[in-house]
Amino acid sequence: MTIQIETSKSGVPTAKLQIGEKELYLHSKYDPVKEAVRNIGSLEGYGLNTVFILFGLGLGYNLYELSKYARENLIIILEPNEELYLYSKELEHIKPIIENENVISLAGNACFNIYEILKQNTSIENYNHFKLYTLPYYDKIYADFYSQLLSIIHSYNLELQVQVNAIEKLSSQISRNLAENLPYIIEGYSIISFKEIFKDCPAVIVSAGPSLEKNIDELKDVQDKAVIFAGVRTLKPLLDRGIIPHFLCNIDPQDITYELAKDHMDLSIPVISLVHGNHILVEEWKGKKIFIPDDKLKNLVEYIFGERQDTIEVGGSVANSSTAIATYMGCNPLILVGQDLAFTDQKHHSDIASKVCEEDQKESSGDLLVEDIYGNRIPTSSQLYYYLNWFENYIKDHSNNTFIDATEGGAKIKGTKIMTLKDTIIKYCDQHINPKDKIKLIMENKENNVYYKGIEKLKNVLKELRVIKKCSKSNLEWSLELKRYYEGKSREEFNKILYQLDRNDEAINKAVLANELLFYYKQPGLLQIAQEFEPKIIEKEENAYQRILEKNEKLYKLQYNAAVHFEKTIETLIEENEIKLLTAFIKIQS
Numbered sequence: 001m002t003i004q005i006e007t008s009k010s011g012v013p014t015a016k017l018q019i020g021e022k023e024l025y026l027h028s029k030y031d032p033v034k035e036a037v038r039n040i041g042s043l044e045g046y047g048l049n050t051v052f053i054l055f056g057l058g059l060g061y062n063l064y065e066l067s068k069y070a071r072e073n074l075i076i077i078l079e080p081n082e083e084l085y086l087y088s089k090e091l092e093h094i095k096p097i098i099e100n101e102n103v104i105s106l107a108g109n110a111c112f113n114i115y116e117i118l119k120q121n122t123s124i125e126n127y128n129h130f131k132l133y134t135l136p137y138y139d140k141i142y143a144d145f146y147s148q149l150l151s152i153i154h155s156y157n158l159e160l161q162v163q164v165n166a167i168e169k170l171s172s173q174i175s176r177n178l179a180e181n182l183p184y185i186i187e188g189y190s191i192i193s194f195k196e197i198f199k200d201c202p203a204v205i206v207s208a209g210p211s212l213e214k215n216i217d218e219l220k221d222v223q224d225k226a227v228i229f230a231g232v233r234t235l236k237p238l239l240d241r242g243i244i245p246h247f248l249c250n251i252d253p254q255d256i257t258y259e260l261a262k263d264h265m266d267l268s269i270p271v272i273s274l275v276h277g278n279h280i281l282v283e284e285w286k287g288k289k290i291f292i293p294d295d296k297l298k299n300l301v302e303y304i305f306g307e308r309q310d311t312i313e314v315g316g317s318v319a320n321s322s323t324a325i326a327t328y329m330g331c332n333p334l335i336l337v338g339q340d341l342a343f344t345d346q347k348h349h350s351d352i353a354s355k356v357c358e359e360d361q362k363e364s365s366g367d368l369l370v371e372d373i374y375g376n377r378i379p380t381s382s383q384l385y386y387y388l389n390w391f392e393n394y395i396k397d398h399s400n401n402t403f404i405d406a407t408e409g410g411a412k413i414k415g416t417k418i419m420t421l422k423d424t425i426i427k428y429c430d431q432h433i434n435p436k437d438k439i440k441l442i443m444e445n446k447e448n449n450v451y452y453k454g455i456e457k458l459k460n461v462l463k464e465l466r467v468i469k470k471c472s473k474s475n476l477e478w479s480l481e482l483k484r485y486y487e488g489k490s491r492e493e494f495n496k497i498l499y500q501l502d503r504n505d506e507a508i509n510k511a512v513l514a515n516e517l518l519f520y521y522k523q524p525g526l527l528q529i530a531q532e533f534e535p536k537i538i539e540k541e542e543n544a545y546q547r548i549l550e551k552n553e554k555l556y557k558l559q560y561n562a563a564v565h566f567e568k569t570i571e572t573l574i575e576e577n578e579i580k581l582l583t584a585f586i587k588i589q590s
Helices: 032-040 061-067 082-088 108-121 143-187 212-222 232-240 256-264 279-284 298-305 318-328 382-397 421-428 435-442 450-486 491-510 512-532 541-589
Strands: 002-007 013-019 022-025 051-055 075-079 103-107 130-134 203-206 227-230 247-250 271-274 289-292 334-337 368-371 377-380 403-405
Touching (some): 002 082, 075 082, 143 298, 143 541, 212 334, 298 450, 450 491, 450 541, 512 541
Parallel strands (some): 203 227, 271 289
Protein backbone atom coordinates (compact mmCIF):
# COMPACT_ATOMS: atom_id res chain seq x y z
CA MET A 1 0.00 0.00 0.00
CA THR A 2 1.42 3.36 -1.07
CA ILE A 3 0.18 6.90 -0.45
CA GLN A 4 0.24 9.68 -2.99
CA ILE A 5 -0.52 13.31 -2.23
CA GLU A 6 -2.32 15.06 -5.09
CA THR A 7 -3.92 18.46 -5.63
CA SER A 8 -7.70 18.43 -5.61
CA LYS A 9 -9.87 20.45 -8.01
CA SER A 10 -10.29 23.10 -5.28
CA GLY A 11 -6.53 23.48 -5.02
CA VAL A 12 -5.96 21.84 -1.59
CA PRO A 13 -4.13 18.51 -1.18
CA THR A 14 -5.93 15.17 -1.19
CA ALA A 15 -4.60 11.68 -0.48
CA LYS A 16 -4.77 8.62 -2.73
CA LEU A 17 -4.02 5.08 -1.61
CA GLN A 18 -2.62 2.62 -4.12
CA ILE A 19 -3.50 -0.94 -3.09
CA GLY A 20 -2.39 -3.29 -5.85
CA GLU A 21 -4.25 -2.06 -8.90
CA LYS A 22 -6.88 -0.22 -6.83
CA GLU A 23 -6.80 3.54 -6.31
CA LEU A 24 -8.76 4.78 -3.30
CA TYR A 25 -9.15 8.44 -2.29
CA LEU A 26 -9.25 9.17 1.43
CA HIS A 27 -10.60 12.63 0.70
CA SER A 28 -12.60 14.15 -2.11
CA LYS A 29 -10.82 14.65 -5.45
CA TYR A 30 -12.83 17.81 -5.82
CA ASP A 31 -13.08 19.66 -2.50
CA PRO A 32 -11.82 17.90 0.67
CA VAL A 33 -12.72 20.91 2.84
CA LYS A 34 -16.39 20.90 1.85
CA GLU A 35 -16.45 17.13 2.23
CA ALA A 36 -15.16 17.47 5.82
CA VAL A 37 -17.91 19.99 6.60
CA ARG A 38 -20.47 17.42 5.41
CA ASN A 39 -18.75 14.59 7.29
CA ILE A 40 -18.71 16.36 10.64
CA GLY A 41 -22.18 17.85 10.18
CA SER A 42 -23.91 20.03 12.73
CA LEU A 43 -22.63 19.73 16.30
CA GLU A 44 -25.49 21.74 17.76
CA GLY A 45 -26.99 18.78 19.62
CA TYR A 46 -23.72 17.61 21.18
CA GLY A 47 -22.44 18.51 24.64
CA LEU A 48 -18.98 18.80 26.15
CA ASN A 49 -19.19 15.25 27.50
CA THR A 50 -19.16 13.82 23.98
CA VAL A 51 -15.96 11.96 23.12
CA PHE A 52 -15.10 12.20 19.42
CA ILE A 53 -13.13 9.30 17.95
CA LEU A 54 -11.60 9.79 14.51
CA PHE A 55 -10.72 6.47 12.92
CA GLY A 56 -8.27 7.76 10.34
CA LEU A 57 -6.55 11.13 10.43
CA GLY A 58 -5.79 11.27 6.72
CA LEU A 59 -4.69 14.81 5.92
CA GLY A 60 -6.63 16.11 8.91
CA TYR A 61 -9.62 17.76 7.25
CA ASN A 62 -12.18 16.12 9.56
CA LEU A 63 -10.05 16.99 12.61
CA TYR A 64 -9.70 20.60 11.47
CA GLU A 65 -13.46 21.00 10.95
CA LEU A 66 -14.30 19.27 14.24
CA SER A 67 -11.83 21.37 16.24
CA LYS A 68 -13.49 24.62 15.14
CA TYR A 69 -16.33 23.82 17.53
CA ALA A 70 -15.29 20.94 19.82
CA ARG A 71 -12.54 22.95 21.51
CA GLU A 72 -13.09 21.45 24.96
CA ASN A 73 -14.15 17.92 24.04
CA LEU A 74 -11.88 14.92 24.22
CA ILE A 75 -10.84 14.01 20.67
CA ILE A 76 -9.09 10.67 20.07
CA ILE A 77 -7.30 10.14 16.75
CA LEU A 78 -6.59 6.59 15.57
CA GLU A 79 -4.39 6.43 12.47
CA PRO A 80 -3.26 2.87 11.67
CA ASN A 81 -0.95 4.14 8.90
CA GLU A 82 2.01 5.48 10.85
CA GLU A 83 3.68 6.94 7.75
CA LEU A 84 0.59 8.99 6.93
CA TYR A 85 0.28 10.12 10.54
CA LEU A 86 3.90 11.32 10.71
CA TYR A 87 3.35 13.32 7.52
CA SER A 88 0.01 14.84 8.50
CA LYS A 89 0.84 15.82 12.09
CA GLU A 90 3.39 18.31 10.79
CA LEU A 91 0.94 20.04 8.44
CA GLU A 92 0.52 23.71 9.29
CA HIS A 93 -3.25 23.52 9.92
CA ILE A 94 -3.03 20.26 11.92
CA LYS A 95 0.04 20.56 14.13
CA PRO A 96 -1.38 23.10 16.64
CA ILE A 97 -4.58 21.03 16.99
CA ILE A 98 -2.76 17.78 17.69
CA GLU A 99 -0.69 19.54 20.34
CA ASN A 100 -3.83 20.56 22.28
CA GLU A 101 -4.19 18.79 25.64
CA ASN A 102 -7.71 17.58 24.79
CA VAL A 103 -6.46 15.71 21.69
CA ILE A 104 -4.94 12.24 22.03
CA SER A 105 -3.27 10.64 19.01
CA LEU A 106 -2.52 6.94 18.51
CA ALA A 107 -0.69 5.75 15.40
CA GLY A 108 0.30 2.34 14.05
CA ASN A 109 0.18 -0.47 16.63
CA ALA A 110 -0.48 2.10 19.39
CA CYS A 111 -4.10 2.18 18.12
CA PHE A 112 -4.63 -1.09 19.99
CA ASN A 113 -4.28 0.91 23.24
CA ILE A 114 -7.67 2.56 22.68
CA TYR A 115 -9.31 0.73 25.62
CA GLU A 116 -6.64 1.98 28.04
CA ILE A 117 -7.01 5.51 26.67
CA LEU A 118 -10.78 5.44 27.20
CA LYS A 119 -10.34 4.03 30.70
CA GLN A 120 -7.81 6.70 31.70
CA ASN A 121 -9.53 9.72 30.18
CA THR A 122 -13.29 9.20 30.49
CA SER A 123 -15.82 8.62 33.25
CA ILE A 124 -19.49 7.82 33.81
CA GLU A 125 -20.41 11.30 32.55
CA ASN A 126 -19.32 10.09 29.09
CA TYR A 127 -21.74 7.14 29.14
CA ASN A 128 -23.57 6.96 25.79
CA HIS A 129 -21.52 9.98 24.62
CA PHE A 130 -19.17 8.45 22.05
CA LYS A 131 -19.18 9.64 18.44
CA LEU A 132 -17.11 7.80 15.83
CA TYR A 133 -16.03 9.29 12.49
CA THR A 134 -14.41 6.88 10.00
CA LEU A 135 -12.38 7.90 6.95
CA PRO A 136 -13.61 6.43 3.65
CA TYR A 137 -12.48 2.82 3.06
CA TYR A 138 -10.82 2.51 6.49
CA ASP A 139 -13.55 0.09 7.61
CA LYS A 140 -12.52 -2.15 4.68
CA ILE A 141 -8.73 -1.60 4.57
CA TYR A 142 -8.41 -2.14 8.33
CA ALA A 143 -11.45 -4.39 8.68
CA ASP A 144 -10.13 -6.48 11.59
CA PHE A 145 -9.13 -3.48 13.68
CA TYR A 146 -12.34 -1.64 12.77
CA SER A 147 -14.36 -4.60 14.06
CA GLN A 148 -12.27 -4.61 17.26
CA LEU A 149 -12.72 -0.86 17.65
CA LEU A 150 -16.51 -1.10 17.47
CA SER A 151 -16.42 -3.95 19.99
CA ILE A 152 -14.14 -2.02 22.38
CA ILE A 153 -16.31 1.10 22.30
CA HIS A 154 -19.42 -1.02 22.85
CA SER A 155 -17.81 -3.02 25.68
CA TYR A 156 -16.46 0.07 27.41
CA ASN A 157 -19.86 1.74 27.19
CA LEU A 158 -21.34 -1.36 28.82
CA GLU A 159 -18.82 -0.98 31.65
CA LEU A 160 -19.96 2.60 32.16
CA GLN A 161 -23.58 1.42 32.08
CA VAL A 162 -22.86 -1.05 34.91
CA GLN A 163 -21.32 1.80 36.93
CA VAL A 164 -24.25 4.14 36.22
CA ASN A 165 -26.74 1.43 37.19
CA ALA A 166 -24.81 0.77 40.40
CA ILE A 167 -24.86 4.47 41.30
CA GLU A 168 -28.58 4.76 40.70
CA LYS A 169 -29.35 1.55 42.58
CA LEU A 170 -26.80 1.42 45.38
CA SER A 171 -25.59 4.92 46.32
CA SER A 172 -28.15 5.43 49.08
CA GLN A 173 -27.30 2.03 50.59
CA ILE A 174 -23.55 2.65 50.27
CA SER A 175 -23.73 5.98 52.06
CA ARG A 176 -25.87 4.51 54.83
CA ASN A 177 -23.42 1.61 55.24
CA LEU A 178 -20.51 4.03 55.52
CA ALA A 179 -22.18 6.01 58.30
CA GLU A 180 -23.35 2.92 60.20
CA ASN A 181 -19.91 1.30 59.88
CA LEU A 182 -17.98 4.23 61.33
CA PRO A 183 -17.99 2.95 64.96
CA TYR A 184 -16.76 -0.45 63.75
CA ILE A 185 -14.09 1.13 61.58
CA ILE A 186 -12.87 2.98 64.68
CA GLU A 187 -12.39 -0.25 66.63
CA GLY A 188 -11.49 -2.41 63.62
CA TYR A 189 -8.30 -3.13 61.68
CA SER A 190 -6.90 -1.48 58.59
CA ILE A 191 -6.02 -3.54 55.52
CA ILE A 192 -2.59 -1.88 55.56
CA SER A 193 -1.67 -4.15 58.52
CA PHE A 194 -1.93 -7.12 56.16
CA LYS A 195 0.19 -5.80 53.30
CA GLU A 196 2.53 -8.49 51.95
CA ILE A 197 1.93 -10.82 54.94
CA PHE A 198 1.43 -13.78 52.61
CA LYS A 199 4.35 -13.05 50.27
CA ASP A 200 4.44 -15.74 47.54
CA CYS A 201 1.84 -17.89 49.26
CA PRO A 202 -0.91 -19.34 47.04
CA ALA A 203 -4.42 -17.90 47.38
CA VAL A 204 -7.68 -19.55 46.38
CA ILE A 205 -10.57 -17.26 45.43
CA VAL A 206 -13.76 -19.27 45.78
CA SER A 207 -16.68 -17.99 43.70
CA ALA A 208 -20.23 -19.24 43.24
CA GLY A 209 -20.25 -19.88 39.49
CA PRO A 210 -22.09 -22.91 38.06
CA SER A 211 -18.88 -25.00 37.93
CA LEU A 212 -18.13 -24.74 41.68
CA GLU A 213 -19.60 -28.14 42.56
CA LYS A 214 -17.19 -29.84 40.12
CA ASN A 215 -14.18 -29.37 42.34
CA ILE A 216 -15.01 -27.67 45.65
CA ASP A 217 -14.20 -30.87 47.57
CA GLU A 218 -10.58 -30.63 46.40
CA LEU A 219 -10.13 -27.68 48.79
CA LYS A 220 -10.37 -29.89 51.90
CA ASP A 221 -6.67 -30.64 51.67
CA VAL A 222 -5.35 -27.09 51.21
CA GLN A 223 -6.58 -25.26 54.33
CA ASP A 224 -3.04 -24.93 55.70
CA LYS A 225 -1.39 -24.74 52.27
CA ALA A 226 -3.20 -21.76 50.72
CA VAL A 227 -5.03 -18.63 51.83
CA ILE A 228 -8.73 -19.19 51.11
CA PHE A 229 -11.00 -16.22 50.37
CA ALA A 230 -14.78 -16.73 50.37
CA GLY A 231 -17.79 -14.56 49.55
CA VAL A 232 -21.15 -14.85 51.26
CA ARG A 233 -22.52 -17.20 48.58
CA THR A 234 -19.67 -19.68 48.94
CA LEU A 235 -19.39 -19.60 52.74
CA LYS A 236 -22.07 -22.24 53.42
CA PRO A 237 -20.97 -24.78 50.77
CA LEU A 238 -17.42 -24.51 52.11
CA LEU A 239 -18.47 -24.94 55.74
CA ASP A 240 -20.77 -27.85 54.82
CA ARG A 241 -17.64 -29.67 53.61
CA GLY A 242 -15.56 -28.82 56.65
CA ILE A 243 -13.56 -26.21 54.76
CA ILE A 244 -13.06 -23.04 56.83
CA PRO A 245 -11.92 -20.07 54.74
CA HIS A 246 -9.37 -17.68 56.19
CA PHE A 247 -11.27 -14.55 55.17
CA LEU A 248 -14.84 -13.64 54.32
CA CYS A 249 -15.09 -10.69 51.91
CA ASN A 250 -17.96 -8.22 52.43
CA ILE A 251 -18.03 -6.18 49.22
CA ASP A 252 -21.68 -5.94 48.18
CA PRO A 253 -23.49 -3.09 50.00
CA GLN A 254 -26.93 -4.69 49.74
CA ASP A 255 -28.76 -6.36 52.62
CA ILE A 256 -28.87 -9.66 50.72
CA THR A 257 -25.19 -9.96 51.70
CA TYR A 258 -26.22 -10.32 55.33
CA GLU A 259 -29.14 -12.61 54.49
CA LEU A 260 -26.80 -15.03 52.70
CA ALA A 261 -24.42 -15.21 55.66
CA LYS A 262 -26.68 -14.65 58.70
CA ASP A 263 -26.53 -18.28 59.87
CA HIS A 264 -22.75 -18.05 60.28
CA MET A 265 -22.28 -14.83 62.25
CA ASP A 266 -20.50 -16.66 65.10
CA LEU A 267 -17.55 -17.72 62.95
CA SER A 268 -14.20 -16.62 64.35
CA ILE A 269 -12.62 -15.88 60.97
CA PRO A 270 -12.09 -12.19 60.10
CA VAL A 271 -14.32 -10.39 57.65
CA ILE A 272 -12.67 -8.04 55.16
CA SER A 273 -15.12 -5.27 54.36
CA LEU A 274 -15.10 -2.19 52.24
CA VAL A 275 -15.76 0.74 54.55
CA HIS A 276 -19.18 0.89 52.91
CA GLY A 277 -19.79 -2.89 52.87
CA ASN A 278 -23.15 -4.05 54.17
CA HIS A 279 -23.52 -2.58 57.66
CA ILE A 280 -25.76 -5.32 59.08
CA LEU A 281 -23.14 -7.98 58.37
CA VAL A 282 -20.43 -5.73 59.85
CA GLU A 283 -22.49 -5.14 63.00
CA GLU A 284 -23.52 -8.77 63.52
CA TRP A 285 -20.21 -10.46 62.62
CA LYS A 286 -18.57 -11.80 65.80
CA GLY A 287 -15.09 -12.21 64.33
CA LYS A 288 -12.52 -9.46 63.76
CA LYS A 289 -13.21 -6.79 61.17
CA ILE A 290 -10.73 -5.50 58.59
CA PHE A 291 -11.60 -2.44 56.52
CA ILE A 292 -10.56 -1.20 53.09
CA PRO A 293 -11.03 2.45 52.07
CA ASP A 294 -11.64 3.45 48.50
CA ASP A 295 -9.97 6.41 46.83
CA LYS A 296 -13.05 8.61 47.34
CA LEU A 297 -12.87 8.16 51.13
CA LYS A 298 -9.14 7.95 51.74
CA ASN A 299 -8.77 11.17 53.78
CA LEU A 300 -11.76 10.34 55.98
CA VAL A 301 -10.55 6.81 56.73
CA GLU A 302 -6.96 7.96 57.33
CA TYR A 303 -8.29 10.50 59.82
CA ILE A 304 -10.32 7.86 61.68
CA PHE A 305 -7.48 5.30 61.75
CA GLY A 306 -4.88 7.97 62.47
CA GLU A 307 -2.46 6.56 59.91
CA ARG A 308 -1.79 6.45 56.19
CA GLN A 309 -4.05 4.11 54.23
CA ASP A 310 -3.65 2.24 50.97
CA THR A 311 -6.51 1.94 48.54
CA ILE A 312 -6.98 -1.30 46.62
CA GLU A 313 -8.20 -1.54 43.06
CA VAL A 314 -11.32 -3.52 43.92
CA GLY A 315 -13.58 -4.47 41.04
CA GLY A 316 -17.32 -4.80 40.74
CA SER A 317 -17.64 -8.37 42.03
CA VAL A 318 -16.60 -10.13 45.23
CA ALA A 319 -14.18 -12.27 43.19
CA ASN A 320 -12.63 -9.19 41.53
CA SER A 321 -12.15 -7.59 44.93
CA SER A 322 -10.90 -10.77 46.63
CA THR A 323 -8.29 -11.17 43.90
CA ALA A 324 -7.08 -7.60 44.41
CA ILE A 325 -6.99 -8.08 48.20
CA ALA A 326 -5.04 -11.34 47.89
CA THR A 327 -2.55 -9.62 45.56
CA TYR A 328 -2.16 -6.79 48.08
CA MET A 329 -1.41 -9.36 50.77
CA GLY A 330 1.41 -10.67 48.59
CA CYS A 331 -0.28 -13.90 47.52
CA ASN A 332 1.03 -15.61 44.41
CA PRO A 333 -0.24 -17.55 42.52
CA LEU A 334 -3.89 -16.45 42.50
CA ILE A 335 -6.14 -19.47 41.94
CA LEU A 336 -9.70 -18.86 40.71
CA VAL A 337 -12.35 -21.48 41.51
CA GLY A 338 -16.04 -21.26 40.53
CA GLN A 339 -15.25 -18.22 38.39
CA ASP A 340 -17.41 -19.01 35.33
CA LEU A 341 -18.32 -15.41 34.42
CA ALA A 342 -20.93 -16.92 32.11
CA PHE A 343 -24.09 -19.00 32.14
CA THR A 344 -22.52 -22.48 32.13
CA ASP A 345 -25.32 -25.01 31.58
CA GLN A 346 -27.71 -22.02 31.51
CA LYS A 347 -27.09 -21.36 35.21
CA HIS A 348 -25.92 -18.15 36.86
CA HIS A 349 -24.80 -19.68 40.17
CA SER A 350 -23.84 -23.13 41.33
CA ASP A 351 -26.66 -25.25 42.72
CA ILE A 352 -24.73 -25.55 46.01
CA ALA A 353 -24.23 -21.78 46.37
CA SER A 354 -26.25 -19.94 49.01
CA LYS A 355 -29.36 -18.11 47.92
CA VAL A 356 -32.19 -16.39 49.72
CA CYS A 357 -35.01 -17.22 47.33
CA GLU A 358 -35.59 -18.07 43.67
CA GLU A 359 -35.69 -14.37 42.80
CA ASP A 360 -32.16 -14.07 44.16
CA GLN A 361 -30.91 -16.33 41.34
CA LYS A 362 -32.42 -14.21 38.57
CA GLU A 363 -30.03 -11.95 36.70
CA SER A 364 -30.00 -10.19 33.37
CA SER A 365 -30.29 -12.51 30.39
CA GLY A 366 -27.29 -13.90 28.55
CA ASP A 367 -27.47 -11.37 25.74
CA LEU A 368 -23.72 -11.56 24.97
CA LEU A 369 -21.56 -14.41 23.71
CA VAL A 370 -17.94 -14.90 24.78
CA GLU A 371 -15.33 -17.59 24.26
CA ASP A 372 -15.26 -20.35 26.86
CA ILE A 373 -12.21 -22.30 28.06
CA TYR A 374 -12.82 -24.92 25.35
CA GLY A 375 -12.95 -22.41 22.46
CA ASN A 376 -16.74 -22.49 22.11
CA ARG A 377 -19.21 -19.61 22.48
CA ILE A 378 -21.05 -19.26 25.79
CA PRO A 379 -23.75 -16.78 26.88
CA THR A 380 -23.02 -14.12 29.49
CA SER A 381 -24.59 -10.88 30.72
CA SER A 382 -23.30 -7.32 30.43
CA GLN A 383 -22.58 -7.33 34.19
CA LEU A 384 -20.57 -10.56 34.07
CA TYR A 385 -18.79 -9.27 30.96
CA TYR A 386 -17.78 -6.19 32.97
CA TYR A 387 -16.27 -8.47 35.65
CA LEU A 388 -14.50 -10.48 32.94
CA ASN A 389 -12.98 -7.31 31.45
CA TRP A 390 -11.86 -6.24 34.93
CA PHE A 391 -10.04 -9.54 35.45
CA GLU A 392 -8.31 -9.38 32.07
CA ASN A 393 -7.11 -5.82 32.59
CA TYR A 394 -6.05 -6.51 36.17
CA ILE A 395 -4.06 -9.55 35.06
CA LYS A 396 -2.40 -7.51 32.31
CA ASP A 397 -1.40 -4.86 34.88
CA HIS A 398 0.00 -7.50 37.26
CA SER A 399 2.07 -9.52 34.83
CA ASN A 400 4.56 -10.54 37.55
CA ASN A 401 1.85 -12.60 39.23
CA THR A 402 0.57 -15.99 38.13
CA PHE A 403 -3.20 -16.27 37.68
CA ILE A 404 -4.70 -19.75 37.37
CA ASP A 405 -8.24 -20.44 36.22
CA ALA A 406 -9.09 -23.68 37.98
CA THR A 407 -12.84 -23.27 37.45
CA GLU A 408 -12.97 -26.12 34.92
CA GLY A 409 -15.67 -24.34 32.95
CA GLY A 410 -17.06 -20.95 31.99
CA ALA A 411 -15.61 -18.01 30.09
CA LYS A 412 -11.98 -17.87 29.06
CA ILE A 413 -10.13 -15.25 31.12
CA LYS A 414 -7.25 -13.97 29.01
CA GLY A 415 -3.94 -14.04 30.86
CA THR A 416 -4.78 -17.01 33.10
CA LYS A 417 -3.33 -20.50 33.00
CA ILE A 418 -6.18 -22.98 32.56
CA MET A 419 -5.68 -25.98 34.84
CA THR A 420 -7.78 -28.43 36.83
CA LEU A 421 -7.93 -27.63 40.53
CA LYS A 422 -6.40 -31.02 41.36
CA ASP A 423 -3.32 -30.35 39.19
CA THR A 424 -3.09 -26.80 40.55
CA ILE A 425 -3.00 -28.03 44.14
CA ILE A 426 -0.33 -30.64 43.34
CA LYS A 427 1.88 -28.05 41.62
CA TYR A 428 1.36 -24.92 43.75
CA CYS A 429 -0.11 -25.91 47.14
CA ASP A 430 2.53 -28.32 48.38
CA GLN A 431 3.81 -26.56 51.54
CA HIS A 432 2.26 -25.70 54.91
CA ILE A 433 2.03 -21.89 55.34
CA ASN A 434 -0.24 -21.72 58.45
CA PRO A 435 -2.35 -18.67 57.44
CA LYS A 436 -4.29 -18.71 60.75
CA ASP A 437 -1.15 -18.11 62.81
CA LYS A 438 -0.07 -15.15 60.68
CA ILE A 439 -3.53 -13.58 60.91
CA LYS A 440 -3.70 -14.10 64.69
CA LEU A 441 -0.31 -12.47 65.20
CA ILE A 442 -1.43 -9.25 63.52
CA MET A 443 -4.69 -9.06 65.41
CA GLU A 444 -3.34 -9.48 68.93
CA ASN A 445 -2.71 -5.79 69.62
CA LYS A 446 -5.20 -2.93 69.52
CA GLU A 447 -4.93 0.36 71.40
CA ASN A 448 -7.36 0.48 74.38
CA ASN A 449 -8.38 4.12 74.07
CA VAL A 450 -8.99 3.99 70.32
CA TYR A 451 -12.77 4.08 70.78
CA TYR A 452 -12.74 7.28 72.80
CA LYS A 453 -10.46 8.94 70.26
CA GLY A 454 -12.76 7.78 67.46
CA ILE A 455 -15.81 9.45 68.98
CA GLU A 456 -13.90 12.72 69.27
CA LYS A 457 -13.02 12.40 65.58
CA LEU A 458 -16.67 11.85 64.68
CA LYS A 459 -17.50 15.07 66.50
CA ASN A 460 -15.00 16.92 64.30
CA VAL A 461 -16.60 15.43 61.18
CA LEU A 462 -19.95 16.63 62.53
CA LYS A 463 -18.54 20.18 62.81
CA GLU A 464 -17.53 20.06 59.15
CA LEU A 465 -20.99 18.80 58.17
CA ARG A 466 -22.53 21.82 59.88
CA VAL A 467 -20.21 24.14 57.94
CA ILE A 468 -21.36 22.55 54.67
CA LYS A 469 -24.99 22.78 55.74
CA LYS A 470 -24.71 26.47 56.68
CA CYS A 471 -22.71 27.53 53.61
CA SER A 472 -24.84 25.51 51.16
CA LYS A 473 -28.00 27.09 52.52
CA SER A 474 -26.41 30.54 52.24
CA ASN A 475 -25.27 29.89 48.67
CA LEU A 476 -28.70 28.62 47.73
CA GLU A 477 -30.11 31.97 48.81
CA TRP A 478 -27.36 33.89 46.98
CA SER A 479 -28.04 31.86 43.83
CA LEU A 480 -31.64 33.04 43.87
CA GLU A 481 -30.30 36.60 44.17
CA LEU A 482 -28.24 36.03 41.02
CA LYS A 483 -31.43 35.20 39.15
CA ARG A 484 -32.85 38.56 40.18
CA TYR A 485 -29.62 40.23 39.08
CA TYR A 486 -30.07 38.71 35.64
CA GLU A 487 -33.38 40.53 35.46
CA GLY A 488 -31.74 43.92 35.99
CA LYS A 489 -29.59 44.41 39.12
CA SER A 490 -26.35 46.42 39.11
CA ARG A 491 -22.79 45.20 38.39
CA GLU A 492 -21.76 46.20 41.93
CA GLU A 493 -24.47 44.00 43.40
CA PHE A 494 -23.46 41.18 41.07
CA ASN A 495 -19.82 41.27 42.25
CA LYS A 496 -20.96 41.30 45.87
CA ILE A 497 -23.00 38.13 45.28
CA LEU A 498 -20.07 36.42 43.54
CA TYR A 499 -17.81 37.28 46.49
CA GLN A 500 -20.23 35.69 48.96
CA LEU A 501 -20.60 32.59 46.78
CA ASP A 502 -16.82 32.19 46.47
CA ARG A 503 -16.34 32.67 50.19
CA ASN A 504 -18.88 29.97 51.04
CA ASP A 505 -17.51 27.64 48.36
CA GLU A 506 -14.05 27.97 49.88
CA ALA A 507 -15.40 26.99 53.31
CA ILE A 508 -17.27 24.02 51.81
CA ASN A 509 -14.17 22.80 49.97
CA LYS A 510 -12.10 22.95 53.15
CA ALA A 511 -14.49 20.51 54.84
CA VAL A 512 -12.64 17.60 53.21
CA LEU A 513 -13.73 14.89 55.66
CA ALA A 514 -17.41 15.75 55.52
CA ASN A 515 -17.32 16.05 51.74
CA GLU A 516 -15.97 12.51 51.49
CA LEU A 517 -18.68 11.29 53.86
CA LEU A 518 -21.32 12.84 51.56
CA PHE A 519 -19.74 11.64 48.30
CA TYR A 520 -21.78 8.50 47.60
CA TYR A 521 -25.02 9.97 48.91
CA LYS A 522 -24.76 12.78 46.36
CA GLN A 523 -23.68 10.63 43.40
CA PRO A 524 -27.12 9.93 41.82
CA GLY A 525 -28.08 13.60 42.14
CA LEU A 526 -24.75 14.79 40.73
CA LEU A 527 -25.06 12.41 37.79
CA GLN A 528 -28.58 13.61 37.06
CA ILE A 529 -27.50 17.27 37.29
CA ALA A 530 -24.50 16.62 35.01
CA GLN A 531 -26.79 15.07 32.39
CA GLU A 532 -29.53 17.68 32.71
CA PHE A 533 -27.21 20.69 32.60
CA GLU A 534 -24.44 19.43 30.31
CA PRO A 535 -22.80 22.41 28.55
CA LYS A 536 -23.43 22.40 24.80
CA ILE A 537 -20.73 22.73 22.18
CA ILE A 538 -22.79 25.42 20.50
CA GLU A 539 -24.74 27.50 23.02
CA LYS A 540 -25.99 31.09 23.20
CA GLU A 541 -24.58 33.20 26.03
CA GLU A 542 -27.94 33.88 27.66
CA ASN A 543 -28.81 30.15 27.53
CA ALA A 544 -25.46 29.24 29.10
CA TYR A 545 -25.98 31.80 31.89
CA GLN A 546 -29.46 30.50 32.66
CA ARG A 547 -28.22 26.90 32.61
CA ILE A 548 -25.41 27.69 35.08
CA LEU A 549 -27.80 29.48 37.44
CA GLU A 550 -30.24 26.58 37.50
CA LYS A 551 -27.42 24.04 37.83
CA ASN A 552 -25.88 25.85 40.82
CA GLU A 553 -29.25 26.11 42.51
CA LYS A 554 -29.74 22.34 42.26
CA LEU A 555 -26.17 21.62 43.36
CA TYR A 556 -26.47 23.69 46.53
CA LYS A 557 -29.86 22.19 47.29
CA LEU A 558 -28.40 18.69 46.90
CA GLN A 559 -25.42 19.60 49.10
CA TYR A 560 -27.64 21.09 51.80
CA ASN A 561 -30.02 18.11 51.90
CA ALA A 562 -27.09 15.69 52.10
CA ALA A 563 -25.53 17.61 55.00
CA VAL A 564 -28.86 17.71 56.88
CA HIS A 565 -29.32 13.96 56.38
CA PHE A 566 -25.86 13.04 57.65
CA GLU A 567 -25.90 15.57 60.47
CA LYS A 568 -28.77 13.65 62.07
CA THR A 569 -27.09 10.30 61.36
CA ILE A 570 -23.74 11.27 62.90
CA GLU A 571 -25.42 12.92 65.91
CA THR A 572 -27.26 9.66 66.60
CA LEU A 573 -24.08 7.59 66.16
CA ILE A 574 -22.15 9.78 68.58
CA GLU A 575 -24.93 9.65 71.17
CA GLU A 576 -25.32 5.85 70.92
CA ASN A 577 -21.60 5.19 71.12
CA GLU A 578 -20.98 7.61 73.98
CA ILE A 579 -23.56 5.60 75.94
CA LYS A 580 -21.79 2.41 74.86
CA LEU A 581 -18.43 3.82 75.99
CA LEU A 582 -19.86 4.99 79.33
CA THR A 583 -21.43 1.56 79.95
CA ALA A 584 -18.08 -0.14 79.28
CA PHE A 585 -16.33 2.31 81.65
CA ILE A 586 -18.85 1.62 84.46
CA LYS A 587 -18.29 -2.14 84.02
CA ILE A 588 -14.54 -1.67 84.31
CA GLN A 589 -14.91 0.46 87.48
CA SER A 590 -17.24 -2.02 89.13
